[in-house]
Amino acid sequence: MFWWQGDGGQGVRVAFTDRGAGNLALHTGDDADAVRARRTALERSMGVPGGSLVFLEQVHGTDVADADEHDRPAVPTADAAVTARGVPLAVMVADCVPVLLVGEGPRGPVTGVAHAGRRGLLDGVLERTVEQLRARGARGLSAWLGPSICGSCYEVPAAMREEAVRRLPAVAATTSWGTPALDLRAGARAxxxxxxxxxxxxxxxxxxxxxxxxxxxxxxRRDPGSGRIVGLVWPARPGAEVSA
Ligand SMILES: [Zn+2]
Incomplete structure (x- = not known):
């Protein structure tokens, strides 16, 4: 179910699913009841209450949802989310970079997720997410970058690489077969x-x-039917072990 999971510090867990958890997106044409059942199974594995995990309607933008806002939509339209109250957060990907963030806030951990694809990354989704975390008092921020398409595989037209590199030089890459490419993870790291x-x-x-x-x-890119994996950040209950 989990490709990787670890300790995010501050009593927070960080993880990325693999396809063993199944497709976790409702927007890819999959059976909605099956997706909901997988999400429930995932929440059980995380040890969080059913229905507590916040997913986003991701649109390759830079909006950051406040998961703590009392009257927020159940599924905010945003490509990032932050919480200072331990709301479990998910970010869906299938090649884009899932980014999980944890910082030390004045009253416990401040956490966030971000969906860093080409457009969001270039347009500043990570800057805006970090800004929102710091606005909640987060110090000592760490970011976990999950599985994403690598610079040797992510072929793009030459003009697209040129435009991206002008805005973020670190994304410059070449495929293993010698054509223009982007390295989104290197861009996120930078x-x-x-x-x-x-x-x-x-x-x-x-x-x-x-x-x-x-x-x-x-x-x-490899298989449009392969669904979405997710990055997850959530508060671990004291003594609770996460099952693989
Ligand atoms: Zn690759």
Whole structure:
């Protein structure tokens, strides 16, 4: 179910699912009841109450949802979310970079998620997310970058690479077959480092962290029918162990 999971500090857990958890998106044409059942199973594995995990309506933008807002929509339209109250957060991906953020706030952890695809990354979704976390008093921020398409696989037209590199030089890449490409993870790493956020890039021995290379992960580029995996950040209950 989990591609990787770990300790985010501050009593917070951080994890990324693999396709063993099944498709977790409602917008990819999958059976909605089946997706809801998988989300419920995921919440059980995380040890959080059913229905408490907040998903987003992701639109490749830079809006940051406040998960703590009393009258927010159940599914906010945003590509990032933050909480200072321990709301469990999810971000869906299938090649884009899932980013999980944890900082130390005045009254406990301040956490966030962000969906860093080409457009959101270039347009500043990470900057806006970090800004919102810091507005809630977050200090000592760390970011976990999950599985995403690598720079050797993510082929783009030459003009697209040129435009992206002008805005964020770190994304410059070439595919393994020698054509223009983008390295979104390198771009995310560069933007977060510039914001003085500590970057963690988990790897697992069982396979590549490139979604396109690793069939255990969802990749829109390799297989548009492979659904969405998710990045997760949530408060661990004291003594609760997360099941694999
Ligand atoms: Zn790759």
């Amino acid at each position: 933007r977060l480092s510039a914001l003085a956020v500590r970057v963690v890039e988990p790897t697992v021995s069982s396979g590549s962290s490139c979604t396109c290379d690793n069939e255990a992960l969802s990749s829109h």
